[in-house]
Structures are given as C-alpha cells and as structure tokens.
Amino acid sequence: MRRTLLAPLALGAVLLGTQPAAAHAPGWESASATAGPTAPRWEPAPSAPWDVGAGVRCDFPVHGEPVVDEVEQRVLSTHPDGSVRRVAYRGDLVVRVTNTATGASHDADVSGSAVVDHRRDGSQLWAVRGPVLVGVGEGRGSLPRGLYVVDGVFTMDIGADGFKDVRLVHGTTEDLCARID
Template identity: 75%
Template sequence: MRRIALAPLALVAVLLGPQPASAADGPGWEPAPSAPWDVAAGVRCDFPVHGEPVVDEVVRRVLSTYPDGSARRVAYKGDLVIRVTNTGTGATHDADASGSAVVEYRRDGSQRWAVHGPVFVGVGEGGGTLPRGLYIIDGVYTMDIGATGYKSVHLVHGSTDDLCARIG
C-alpha cells in the first residue's frame, strides 16, 4: 500500500461540507445500487476480472440540478463491499469501498469527485494518473474524470490499494 500526504486536512471540510450520519437522516436520499461487472484480461489487470457487490447500502442525494432538471451535484454515502475475482484462478478479495463523495457532473461529460474514505476506481492503460489497474483509494482526495474518461487523482492524505496485485 502506498501512502501520500500532499496538503492540509482542512480541505476536507471545504470540499465535502457536513455529511449526514446515516441514510435515514433527512429527506431526498435514494438507493444507488452498483451492478456486477466483468473486464477482459489486459483491460485493468493482466487477467480477466469479475466484480460484484456483496454489501451494497449506497444511497445518493441530489444537491443541485441544471435548469433542465438533470443532476449537477450529487452526494453518495453508505456501505459498499465489492468482491473482486480473478476469473482465471478463482482468487478473490472483498474490497471495502464505503466512502462518501460529492460528485459534480459537468455538461461536457466530465466529473469532479470530492471524496472521504475508500472508493473503488478502475483505470485503463494510459487512462489516468495511476497505472492501469483496479484500486481502492482511501483517504481525503479529489478525482477529476475528463470527458474522455481520463482520471486524475489528487490525494490530500491517503493511500492506494492495488487490487490486481491482491488477486493476481
């Protein structure tokens, strides 16, 4: 696991603001389930991978919308554990991705994530500031996802856990 500290933790309050303690707090929270997925060998890891939520209590709340009613800023929180499987060998790892995030969805298709805690991130070859792979990124950070899908992760304080190495 790699640890990086780049800036003061005070940025957390600025980026995320106050977060409700549970999904039952306040109106407007709705389920945001994750679907199972598969990627071929070489796409994220050197081998084929299957991912499936084994715990999925993620909820979302729309914080602001564009004039047409589409979501502009959305908060996400809740327990999420994804079982990541090397389908070639059967090796598995249950990855805790139970962080919280506020995501800004931009008109050009890009996104800005302000994150606290662990979130699951997949990166393709040449597709981000991290090497190709599957990661749990934990800590306080932002992630910009360009309109082309390029992911720039900016850790304030945190760590990356290489899931391909865990199940390879």
C-alpha cells in the same frame, strides 16, 4: 466492516473550491415559513456487477460484484434542464473482486462517501472521503493501469474522455490486481 459518515458539505466545498448547495437550491422545499427548508431525500443507489477483460485493468479478466450494498445518493442540485449537477453518496459497499482465470478473490471495503459534480460536457469532479474503487485503463489516468482501492481524502477529476486524475490530499492506494493475481 468500516463505516464512514458523509463528509459535511463544507468539506466538499473546500475540496471542490465551491460553495455548498444553498437551502433554496432546486430539490429543497420549504416545509413552512417557520420550520425552514427540507433536505432532498436519500435514495438507494445500487451497484451492478461488472466484468472487464484481460489487459483492461489487470493482466487477467476480473469480475466485481457487491456483497454488501447499502449505498444511498442525494441529489443536491440540478442544471437548468433538470439533469443532475451535484450528488452526494454514502453508505456501506463491499465489492468481491475476482480473478476469473484463477478464482482468487478479495472483498474490498469501498464504503467511502463522495460529493460528485456532473459537468455539462460529461466530465465529473469527485470530492471523496474514505475508500472507493477506482479502475484505470492503460494511459487513462494519473495512476497506472489497474484496479485500486483509493482511501483517504482526495479528489478525482474524470475528463469527458474518461481520463481519471486522482489527487490525494491524504491517503493510500491499494493495488487489487496484485492482491488477486
């Protein structure tokens, strides 16, 4: 199994065009005047099993279920109302993707890391390093309808309407629908 480390916040800053969370951002507490700031804690961020019907992502119904799930999240900053603004994710995640019509399955290693900006309008900007699982509906993204492992260094801008614009800086896409057809 592949293990990817969380990209430094500097990578997120470069990909997002913003600055890393400052030491005095919400969620950072000063341990003492001499010890410096204490980072927010990493917390488990488990993935739930999911199902999509035929034609939604693949031509057939698909079930996804984590078989390894060690994903953690760390809130890096919040909006003034306390809602999450920026969060980092890391950890091993392997999802068994199954064609429920035939039983064909594949264990997809999607153990990437990401820094996600949650915008006030409900949209999100992901700065990603390593593989993640991306599902795209018909006409709902820069990739054709499907279910993909997108691996490499890339951004994914998810509009408030759910449109997913994946922009690879360097990487690959693997079509899971073709793999389990």
